[in-house]
Amino acid sequence: MSDKKVRVRFAPSPTGGLHLGGVRTVLFNYLFAKKHHGDFVLRIEDTDQTRYVEGAEEYILDCLKWCGLTPDESPVAGGPYAPYRQSERKSMYRKYAEQLVGQGHAYYAFDTPEELDKNRKEIPNFQYGLAYRDGLRNSLSLSTHQVAELLDAGTPHVIRIKMPEDEKVSFNDLIRGHVSFETNQVDDKVLLKADGMPTYHLAVVVDDYLMKITHAFRGEEWLPSAPVHLLLWEYLGWKADMPQWAHLPLILKPDGHGKLSKRDGARLGFPVYAMNWFDAKTGELTPGFRELGFLPEAFLNLLATLGWNDGTDQEIFTLDELIEKFSLDRVSKAGAKFDFEKAKWFNAEWIKRSEAGSLKAEVKKVLEDKGVVVADEDYLLQVIDQIKDRCVLMPDFYQQSAYFFELPKEYDINAVKPKWTDAKTAFFNELVIGLDAVAWQAHDLEATFKALAEEKAIKVGELMLPFRIMLVGGKFGPHVFDIAQLLGKEETIKRIKTALTVFTA
């Protein structure tokens, strides 16, 4: 097994938006594949036609693209093991299910869903298996003749695996170590549905085998069905090719307990999906990390450290670093509660560490979406350098930089008016004149400003805030003389004059 080329797959069901945990599973798959110079496959598990959602597959592809986790093989990229949608592979599965029936490891079952519901309701701990299968309608309990008749009549039926009696199924999970199950406790899972589609259980085994998957990562919620899959690999005669399993810890709600769901996001005010997801049926929009203003690098970074660490104090990792350092044996076993505060911290760190140039396009979009005209991109770059340390999410760039591009929309008048004096009016009137002659550099501006203050016998501290409000409109932003320098002489003077009329009105 170890000499085989590493091949992993992400196998989502196209039923809606892509959850945090889903992206983390993709990430771990991707990191593992790249680290071992293997292939990363995207396989769409659309075997449940009743749950199919229009646009979900495209959405998943878009998410992967945004994250930069491009599959080597996928429904759109194709590949040597196409097709990559299980619905298009439908015809492949039946023969394996029939093979299992022939071998005595599976059987036909004719019970209707209604009958089974009734049993579940009436019999405590009912499960279709050892204890009850003889009393139900299937090819184990019925005579060969009866079964043939039912089959000939086209009676709807499923194929179920026959769990063996008194056996222990165990395997070595890459994250959890030794895990074992008693077969008597596992029910006879459906392998092939009445509509001819395989269930996940059959499809995942058949496709992992056919696609030569070497390592299978999935959420911990799959652990209970692992024995079914193990047995299938064995019964189908493929045991030597079975991938190594790794069941990832779950991502939990920040408060209370349980798996994180999109409802928690709505309830607690943070995104759960990677990108906005619009449900055409309900008209409901579920917000995403991307639209909220997360950088994909930060998103990946925070996901990577949710359940994994490299053993050092390092917390900020680039994708390349993650590929280099990732290791399954450093993935923790316990579920992790999602912490949105820390998620934002990751984003702020990434913004701070990013070059203005790499932020430019996204910042420009943020500003233009708000109606701010960005005419000069070099100017924009300088603005970004001035303010990126104070932005946590990308939309913060609007609030933090709009005044660099247009007159303040409003002035924090309460911060200046109560203490305003005629002397200050005189100061700023003279400042306008004085400024006109200054070489336009922050430190020269500051010197001129302070000299004039001294001459007028006004404390500099009394003048700094009004000056800031004049240029910015509020009590925030970088050093005021840096702002003035960037704004330019003409604009600065204009803003002083404009604000003066407001302050003295």
Added chain:
RNA sequence: GGCCCGUUCGUCUAGGGGUUAGGACGUUAGAUUUUCAUUCUAGAAACAGGGGUUCGAUUCCCCUACGGGCUACCA
């Protein structure tokens, strides 16, 4: 209920038979920033409980408790 998995500061985690149990987010207090944020410094804050094993357990074993997952012709 049954089965499976798990359990170190509020949260994410490091560590591992002998440590002042480390880091990060958040939080508190200071410093810097004539605004705010950043930054810096300091502080509070954890080994679920009970039995073993051992000279010595937070670390290894067992039990209990608690938490989570699964228990569909969904994935």
